[in-house]
Amino acid sequence: MSIQTAGRMRNVRRSFVREMLKAAARPEVISFAGGLPNPKFIPVKEIGEAIQQTLAEIGPAALQYCASEGHPLLRQWIADQYVAAGLAVSVEQIVVTTGSQQGFDLLAKVLLEPGDRVVVEDPTYIAAIQSLGLYEPQWSPVPLDEEGIRMDGLRAALAENANLLLCIPNFQNPTGISYSASRRKEVAALVRDSSAVLIEDDPYGLLRFEGPSLPPIARGAPQRSVLFGSFSKVIAPGLRLGWLCAPMELMDRIIIAKQALDLCSENLGQWVMHRLVSGRFLERHLPAVRNAYGRQCAAMIEAVGRYLPDVRCTRPEGGMFLWLTLPEGLSSMRLFELAIEKGVAFVPGQAFYTCGGGERTLRLNFSNCEEDRIDEGIRRMAAALDRMRGGHVPR
Amino acid sequence: MSIQTAGRMRNVRRSFVREMLKAAARPEVISFAGGLPNPKFIPVKEIGEAIQQTLAEIGPAALQYCASEGHPLLRQWIADQYVAAGLAVSVEQIVVTTGSQQGFDLLAKVLLEPGDRVVVEDPTYIAAIQSLGLYEPQWSPVPLDEEGIRMDGLRAALAENANLLLCIPNFQNPTGISYSASRRKEVAALVRDSSAVLIEDDPYGLLRFEGPSLPPIARGAPQRSVLFGSFSKVIAPGLRLGWLCAPMELMDRIIIAKQALDLCSENLGQWVMHRLVSGRFLERHLPAVRNAYGRQCAAMIEAVGRYLPDVRCTRPEGGMFLWLTLPEGLSSMRLFELAIEKGVAFVPGQAFYTCGGGERTLRLNFSNCEEDRIDEGIRRMAAALDRMRGGHVPR
Numbered sequence: 001m002s003i004q005t006a007g008r009m010r011n012v013r014r015s016f017v018r019e020m021l022k023a024a025a026r027p028e029v030i031s032f033a034g035g036l037p038n039p040k041f042i043p044v045k046e047i048g049e050a051i052q053q054t055l056a057e058i059g060p061a062a063l064q065y066c067a068s069e070g071h072p073l074l075r076q077w078i079a080d081q082y083v084a085a086g087l088a089v090s091v092e093q094i095v096v097t098t099g100s101q102q103g104f105d106l107l108a109k110v111l112l113e114p115g116d117r118v119v120v121e122d123p124t125y126i127a128a129i130q131s132l133g134l135y136e137p138q139w140s141p142v143p144l145d146e147e148g149i150r151m152d153g154l155r156a157a158l159a160e161n162a163n164l165l166l167c168i169p170n171f172q173n174p175t176g177i178s179y180s181a182s183r184r185k186e187v188a189a190l191v192r193d194s195s196a197v198l199i200e201d202d203p204y205g206l207l208r209f210e211g212p213s214l215p216p217i218a219r220g221a222p223q224r225s226v227l228f229g230s231f232s233k234v235i236a237p238g239l240r241l242g243w244l245c246a247p248m249e250l251m252d253r254i255i256i257a258k259q260a261l262d263l264c265s266e267n268l269g270q271w272v273m274h275r276l277v278s279g280r281f282l283e284r285h286l287p288a289v290r291n292a293y294g295r296q297c298a299a300m301i302e303a304v305g306r307y308l309p310d311v312r313c314t315r316p317e318g319g320m321f322l323w324l325t326l327p328e329g330l331s332s333m334r335l336f337e338l339a340i341e342k343g344v345a346f347v348p349g350q351a352f353y354t355c356g357g358g359e360r361t362l363r364l365n366f367s368n369c370e371e372d373r374i375d376e377g378i379r380r381m382a383a384a385l386d387r388m389r390g391g392h393v394p395r
Numbered sequence: 396m397s398i399q400t401a402g403r404m405r406n407v408r409r410s411f412v413r414e415m416l417k418a419a420a421r422p423e424v425i426s427f428a429g430g431l432p433n434p435k436f437i438p439v440k441e442i443g444e445a446i447q448q449t450l451a452e453i454g455p456a457a458l459q460y461c462a463s464e465g466h467p468l469l470r471q472w473i474a475d476q477y478v479a480a481g482l483a484v485s486v487e488q489i490v491v492t493t494g495s496q497q498g499f500d501l502l503a504k505v506l507l508e509p510g511d512r513v514v515v516e517d518p519t520y521i522a523a524i525q526s527l528g529l530y531e532p533q534w535s536p537v538p539l540d541e542e543g544i545r546m547d548g549l550r551a552a553l554a555e556n557a558n559l560l561l562c563i564p565n566f567q568n569p570t571g572i573s574y575s576a577s578r579r580k581e582v583a584a585l586v587r588d589s590s591a592v593l594i595e596d597d598p599y600g601l602l603r604f605e606g607p608s609l610p611p612i613a614r615g616a617p618q619r620s621v622l623f624g625s626f627s628k629v630i631a632p633g634l635r636l637g638w639l640c641a642p643m644e645l646m647d648r649i650i651i652a653k654q655a656l657d658l659c660s661e662n663l664g665q666w667v668m669h670r671l672v673s674g675r676f677l678e679r680h681l682p683a684v685r686n687a688y689g690r691q692c693a694a695m696i697e698a699v700g701r702y703l704p705d706v707r708c709t710r711p712e713g714g715m716f717l718w719l720t721l722p723e724g725l726s727s728m729r730l731f732e733l734a735i736e737k738g739v740a741f742v743p744g745q746a747f748y749t750c751g752g753g754e755r756t757l758r759l760n761f762s763n764c765e766e767d768r769i770d771e772g773i774r775r776m777a778a779a780l781d782r783m784r785g786g787h788v789p790r
Contacts, residue, residue: 002644003592003619004558006508009648039455047458048450055443060434063442063631098493098635098657105500105656109529113401131655134504163399197398224398236458238662240493249397253404260526261500262493266661267633 008114008134023340030377032364033345035173035320038296039368041289042236046281047272054271062271068259070096070243071270077277078229078243087219087227093245095258098265100203100230100242102258104131107164107199107226109257110250112137116163119196121149123352123361125173128166128201137164139354144172148179151186162196169217170205171319174352174363178317181214188220196224197250203230203242206286207367208318209294223247231273233320233367234282234289239269290318297322299371300364303378308385320367323349325360330388332362338387344380403509403529418735425772427759428740430568430715433691434763436684437631441676445667457666463654465491465638466665472672473624473638482614482622488640490653493660495598495625495637497653499526502559502594502621504652505645507532511558514591516544518747518756520568523561523596532559534749539567543574546581557591564612565600566714569747569758573712576609583615591619592645598625598637601681602762603713604689618642626668628715629677629684634664685713692717694766695759698773703780715762718744720755725783727757733779739772 023029054062069075075094082089097103104127112118114136120128122141140162142153149167158165167187169179179187191198200218218225230242246254258264276282300322304313312325326332332348339345349361366374418424449457464470470489477484492498499522507513509531515523517536535557537548544562553560562582564574574582586593595613613620625637641649653659671677695717699708707720721727727743734740744756761769 001590003506003642004590005505005645005648008508009505009651034460036459039459042455042458044450044455044458048447051446052443055439060437060439060631063437063439063633064431064434065429065627065632098660101655102657110400110404111398113403127654127658130651134652134655195396195399232460236455237460238458240657240659240661247398250400253400256404256525257529259522260496260529261656262497262635263522264635265493266635266664269661 008136023345029340029343029345030369030373030380031345032366032369032377033347034365034368036365036368037233037237038292041285041292043281043285046276047236050272050275051268054268054275058271062268064267066264066267066270068095068255068264070094070265071267071274073278074270074274075243077274078245082227082245085219086215087222089245092251093248095244095246095254096265096270097242097244097258098262099232099237099240100201100228100244101127101131102261103199103226103228103242103244104128105261106244106254106257107197108132108135110253111163111197117157117160119154119157119162119165120354121167121172122354123174123349123358124166124354125168125201126351129352129354132164132166141354144175144177146177148177148183149187151183151190154187154190158190158194158196162194164199165191165196166199166201167217168201169214170202171207171316171321173204173319174321174347174349175323176314176316176319176321177323178211179214179217184214184217185220188217191217191221191224194224198225199228200225201228203228203233204319206234206282207290207293207320209290209297210317226250234286235273235276239266239273241265241269241273293318293320293367296366296369296371296374299374300366300378303375307378307382320365322364322366324362324364326362328360330385331359333359335362335381335384335388338384339381342380342384344377344384346381403531418740424735424738424740425764425768425775426740427761427764427772428742429760429763431760431763432628432632433687436680436687438676438680441671442631442667445670446663449663449666449670453666457663459662461659461662461665463650463659465489465660466662466669468673469665469669470638472669473640477622477640480614481610482617484640487646488643490639490641490649491660491665492637492639492653493657494627494632494635495596495623495639496522496526497656498594498621498623498637498639499523500656501639501649501652502592503527503530505648506558506592512552512555514549514552514557514560515749516562516567517749518569518744518753519561519749520563520596521746524747524749527559527561536749539570539572541572543572543578544582546578546585549582549585553585553589553591557589559594560586560591561594561596562612563596564609565597566602566711566716568599568714569716569742569744570718571709571711571714571716572718574609574612579609579612580615583612586612586616586619589619593620594623595620596623598623598628599714601629601677602685602688602715604685604692605712621645629681630668630671634661634668636660636664636668688713688715688762691761691764691766691769694769695761695773698770702773702777715760717759717761719757719759721757723755725780726754728754730757730776730779730783733782734776737775737779739775739779741776
């Protein structure tokens, strides 16, 4: 007898990004596909030293289970960052998660029943679609403009008894768009009066290379907001450590869901993160990262302008991604196939849409590639585009 | 407006074990409550060395994301162990999980809809109740006898279109009971002809200090069995690394669910585990652990016999737990309150039952306590029991 599986698995797409990463793993391929930090900014030496110091000082206790909520000092440091950003947050509101990705499952478990309405940016983070999608919501995708999620669409979507709203206000994945200060306030005002909980996902906020930092949306709607943060993009993704910060009203249930998922997140890594961040490692580390990512981003925008003159491109102020829109009638999925043959990879945009669309769009990662490779990669994309057009290139 | 939460959260108890651990954390309390390995057997030095070697050889790649399925060499090592135990398992069937705890959520996500029937040992592992319980199953608890789950009860439960059966055949948590060779075969035969998938959870199998190792139940029903394993009890729980081994038919969906949960498990730890196990660390490490746990178990059984002569006690051949049954009319929950006052902690048995019962039972952990403390702890339990009986102690 074949095994009967649950209905929730039927409509879920396998992570396209991860499948892409496999196609892009051949060494001759220049990959703009993943969302990886540049390996040269993964602080191998500092992590190694912090591990040795932790093991020497703490011993086996650093390798036992820890509390489901996470390491108390690390949670306190996280709460302190929010307080510094003007949010009245206490340590009890923080849970360390197994990557901020885990937060999506935790919140969905606590909040969503099948058919509940989830409002997302259109397009939005692919692995959030995947994670929340397993809870069988109704999607309400709302388009973005240059200042963030569009207010007309958001107003209409929240009016329909929405349960959850996901926003990525800093250098959004996949588009690179950031919310303006006024849009943040407008969104918060709508959330305050809605039935929805806001998830404000901010894995890239510390990677701003241009313009001033802006306060989180949550500051205007603290009773209905859950903030997600991550060490993956600023220290190392492989340690799988992120966090969430939720209203006290939800904490008991979030902690139950966390216990049920994996009892606790990796303990040694939490000691190590606390040692690094409390020793002001980020203050020393991030200026060089921001500087390099800013240069890589500029090089990519410049190369797109030069080699792909009729392709539209966003201008991010930070983060890891550019978003391209091909001219009318061209498919980014088809371009992907040709691009792989030419030795360059990216993520076709369709995968970031919950309800279809985006056939002409694609995401480029600029963080994980040096400037000369960026130039060569965009050149290869142009060659693939030429080929798709049968050699008729606009000049 | 208060936040509306999902129905699945309503009936879930907060992990009793974790609440206990808090009560038991006062330094003067002798704790038999947790399920922790003895800290003296957490190989801090070896883990530290393996981390440094990995960082030196692999560099930043050991701190990036890895494949959702896990580190290929570690998965191969795990598959090899099953092959050596007589199972025809390929590397494609293995997923590294964030503790074997994560396997419960993954399997529930892939297999369970609300109201589906889940057959469990009665009593069973508390955090499995919590994790599977979030998927709102109907529980079919089946009592244990000295050879494992009872066949009459199992036959009846599986006949009702069960979707999942959870068995812990080696030194079961909480009872310490192990399945006999013949019971394993009988269970497998029933599973083969049923609609259910067997989860065979085996975190303690390598901690056998008495009697011969027995083949997994799964060997008799490979098409319908998922095996769970863990590095937590034999190396270190804080690294949060376990695995599952599932039929190929389920792998695509399990990997989707894993991606959605946390993208991948901690990468550096997987390199470290592979370095340790492929260097035959377990072969060098485990004899001393088994020996010590065997002595600790014997000391606890001996102390129970001496100080608690009318209390029934299991006789495990391995693992970490003893299971006690108080005389008629006595409540282990009440005893817990008095015991904490006397400076000793354990887990009252009720929490391990899905549908009530077990008021007289309790679980004792013997792995995380030296022999002299074990003796003193059981003496304190006897004093608490005296107190509960108003000083009238049977001799």
